[in-house]
Amino acid sequence: MKKILRFFKKKPIWAILLLLVVIITILAPEFIRRRNLLNILLQSSVNGVMAVGMTYLMINGFFDLSVGTVMGFSAALAVGLQPLGIFPAVIIALLAGAGIGAVNGFLVARAKINAFVVTLGSFIGVRGLIYIYTKEDALIGERMVFSDFGSSSVLGIPTLFIIMLVIAVIAEFVLRKTPHGRNTYAVGGNYEAAENAGIRVNRTVMVNFILCSLAAAVGGVLLASRMNAATPGLGWPDQNLMIIATVVLGGTSLNGGYGSIVHTMGGVLTIGVIQNALNLLNVQSYYNMLLMGIILILVVFADSRFKQARNALRVTDS
Amino acid sequence: MNEEQIILEVKNISKTFPGVKALSNVNLKVRKGEVLAVVGENGAGKSTLMKTLSGVFYPDHGSGGIILDGKTVSFSNPLEAKKAGLILIFQELSLVSELSVAENIYLGNLPRTKRGLIDWRRLNEMAGKIMADLELDIDPRELVGNLSISRQQMVEIARALSMGAKVVIFDEPTSSLTEAEKEILFMNIRKLKEKKVSVIYITHKMDEVFQITDRVEVLRDGQNTGSLVTAEVQLEDITKLMIGRILDDYFHKNQAVKGKEVLKVENLSKAGLFENISFSIRKGEVVGLYGLVGAGRSEVAETIFGARQPDSGRVWINGKEVSIRSTEQAVKIGIGFVPEDRKEQGLVLKMSCKENISLAKLPWIKNRGFLDTAVEMEMYEEYKDKLSISTPGAYQKVVNLSGGNQQKIVIAKWLSMTPDLLILDEPTRGIDVGSKAEIHKLIAKAAESGYAVLVISSEMPEIIGVSDRIIAMRSGRVTGVFTDAEVTETTLLKAIAHV
Structure with missing residues (x-):
């Protein structure tokens, strides 16, 4: 019991998720039905993949405001380029995402421009690309294979969720077990010390910007296949911020050097559960946003309170 | 001692950090209008004591108390301490450089007009009065950012007075002052005395103790070791109390046989930082780079390590000319660098001991692309023993270690790379005396096991x-090269001092 309590204190997001599940089940018993739970997993898949990429970048000490537009752009490409064949369309969509990430990463790591400004620029600029490409029209998929994939499931579990899960597991593994993962924590934790240890800090930053945008592009492709369409407004205006919020909910530090994919998943599920519950309860989606804002601040507040309590026990002096 | 005159008394204060008892039953008495020096080696607990006094730290539960002006007080933050009249002036000044002198003095307490706006006329008048009182010729309307460090310090003193200071604590106030600026500071401290304000003066510079203070309180390893009247003692009396141990085997000379030339630097120059630096280091040799802060020592080292690019000059490593463009390249060539500020430049504080030790070696402990955590653990165990690092375990975050053990972790990181050249910049800054001796031993051992070592330090001994x-x-510029046999403190001092 004490152990559980300590875990919740360290990672308040799981306590909040549990609490939400209990409350929502009481208010709307149909919440806990299998069908509904699977639905939550399906709806969380896109956010989940994108949050994985963002977690990498945030552990590295940066964040990316352009993920929502990158997602929209790659969705548009994945649908619009289907005349070339599904496979080429998807590949191009992913490469476009990675390319935007490379530009972001280059400008931040090499040209030393502030990441906020760089990704704010691509956030706006790539949206322009979407409008140019789509001519402001919604694109509808032509191939049933594509949309069938998006609504398919394996052993009753949505394929998209399985994809997200696989990506998350690999991502966590890489983060913990490879030099790149360790370098990411080191650069985010202390840029100068990492550089002095001979770590290629610029390369690490570059790679994580690319991974973050690539994850957003994967999210875009998955979303497009689920809807079998892409609208020019996908991800506009605030999906980028929702993804950052999700990662923060999972306890990843905004200053870098700390965080994990597992707990980011806690953030992803929490947001999925809230959205689903408010639908079940027929609450206007505006309340949905209000509530999510409140929860975000609550979690971060709780986290900092617990952290203070922990630190009071072990302050260090020079 | 006349008890009536005691303005501040500290009784049996203790402060424990994980693994370290920073203060243990420390006592202190400050009389009205006196200047009390608090001296001690790095790590003796001077700064911890002052931070505990001024509400930055909380003393250990149940361990004595602080009596200010006859009342027992307990501050939970620096603001409360300030309001009570106990003001700490930090090493790094805490002024807002974009605001005016007057605004800084009355920050948080700016006079208002009836409509609630800032009453500029009255503000500048009040500030002007304080300035006149201290006989300072500083315009209250001047931006603080435009003032020199010593004049900013005066603004801090003025602010302390405006808050009704009873005790002002100076923590190493002269560390960034010139000789002339120091005199001005002393003048201002004497003025504080005249106004019956007490001063606690923390320093490790003995000449200042004799110049400005009335009494001396000596700390060592977090305990009082003596309370002296300045006028009645000699320098030796104080240092004996500070060090408290025989320093004969304090330094370990390395016995290594010197081998071939590992590093050779010729005419290394970088505009504005250093010019025509030439020297060489052989295998098994420890070369010291000595000079005042700002003499360009660290910059030379950073250039050799590839963190800066020289304008001109040549560098050879093991007889091969190299042009080092990045730290990554320097590491590959076989250079290790223990930087000056271990917390800012050397360690990732949020990471564990094990992870910090292996940080530079990650590309070499891969197994099919993944980190070989078993090898990593072996490395940790090996260096924990070799360097006698005292830590609760491999997964302990380095932020929780003492300064000496943190430094050992940084050194372990480089020893694990077995570099040909090891550069250490201020390797014992902020480390207690005991660990210092251990670090010195490590340096000698490193040379004996075949490294070429470059040590930068501003401590002459x-x-x-x-x-x-x-x-x-x-x-x-290089102003002198001395072998161990011929060097004395005097010759060295002459070589580095401004003429």
């Missing part, structure tokens, strides 16, 4: 104690 050869620098 240290540089003389550990080096086989000393290169003295002043204003970016």
Whole structure:
């Protein structure tokens, strides 16, 4: 019991998720039905993949405001380029995402421009690309294979969720077990010390910007296949911020050097559960946003309170 | 001592950090209008004591108390301490450089007009009065950012007075002042005395103790070791109490046989930082780079390590000319660098001991692309024993270790790379005396096991104690090279001092 309590204190997001599940089940018993739970997993898949990429970048000490537009752009490409064949369309969509990430990463790591400004620029600029490409029209998929994939499931579990899960597991593994993962924590934790240890800090930053945008592009492709369409407004205006919020909910530090994919998943599920519950309860989606804002601040507040309590026990002096 | 005159009394204060008892039953008495020096080696607990006094730290539960002006007080933050009249002036000044002098003095307490706006006329009048009182010729309307460090310090003193200070604590106030600025500071401290304000003066510079203070309180390893009247004692009396141990085996000379030339630097120059630096280090040799802060020592080292690019000059490693463009390249060539500020430049504080030790070696402990955590653990165990690092475990975050053990972790990181050249910049800054001796031993051992070692230090006994050869620098130039046999403190001082 004490152990559980300590875990919740360290990672308040799981306590909040549990609490939400209990409350929502009481208010709307149909919440806990299998069908509904699977639905939550399906709806969380896109956010989940994108949050994985963002977690990498945030552990590295940066964040990316352009993920929502990158997602929209790659969705548009994945649908619009289907005349070339599904496979080429998807590949191009992913490469476009990675390319935007490379530009972001280059400008931040090499040209030393502030990441906020760089990704704010691509956030706006790539949206322009979407409008140019789509001519402001919604694109509808032509191939049933594509949309069938998006609504398919394996052993009753949505394929998209399985994809997200696989990506998350690999991502966590890489983060913990490879030099790149360790370098990411080191650069985010202390840029100068990492550089002095001979770590290629610029390369690490570059790679994580690319991974973050690539994850957003994967999210875009998955979303497009689920809807079998892409609208020019996908991800506009605030999906980028929702993804950052999700990662923060999972306890990843905004200053870098700390965080994990597992707990980011806690953030992803929490947001999925809230959205689903408010639908079940027929609450206007505006309340949905209000509530999510409140929860975000609550979690971060709780986290900092617990952290203070922990630190009071072990302050260090020079 | 006349009890009535005691303005501040500290009774049996203790402060424990994980693994370290920073203060243990420390006592202190400050009389009205006196200047009390608090001296001690790095790590003796001076700063911890002052931070505990001024509400930055909380003393250990149940361990004595602080009596200010006859009342027992307990501050939970620096603001409360300030309001009670106990004001700490930090080493780094805490002024807002974009605001005016007057605004800084009355920050948080700006006079208002009836409509609630800031009453500029009255503000500048009040500030002007304080300035006149201290006989300072500083315009209250001047932006603080435009003032020199010493004049900013005066603004801090003025602010302390405006808050009704009873005790002002100075923590190493002269560390960034010139000789002339120091005199002005002392003048202002004497003015504080005249106004019956007490001053606690923390320093490790003995000449200042004799110049300005009335009494001396000596701390060592977090305990009182003596309470003296300045006028009645000699320098030796104080240092004996500070060090408290025989320093004969304090420094370990390395016995290594010197081998081939590992590093050779010729005419290395970088505009504005250093000029025509030439020297070499052989295998098994410890070379000391000595000079005042700003003489260009660290910059030379950083250039050799690839963190800066020289304008001109040549560098050879093991007889091969190299042009090092990045730290990554330097590491590959076989250079290790223990930087000056271990917390800012050397360690990732949020990471564990094990992870910090392996940080530079990650590309070499891969197994099919993944980190070989078993090898990593072996490395940790090996260096924990070799360097006698005291830590609760491999997964302990380095932020929780003492300064000495943190430094050992940084050194372990480089020893694990078995570099040909090891550069250490101020390797014992902020480390307690015991660990210092251990670090010195490590340096000697490193040389004996075949490294070429470059040590930068601003502590003269240290540089003389550990080096086989000393290169003295002043204003970016080499001003002297001394072998261990011929060097004395006087000759060294002459070489580095501004004429």
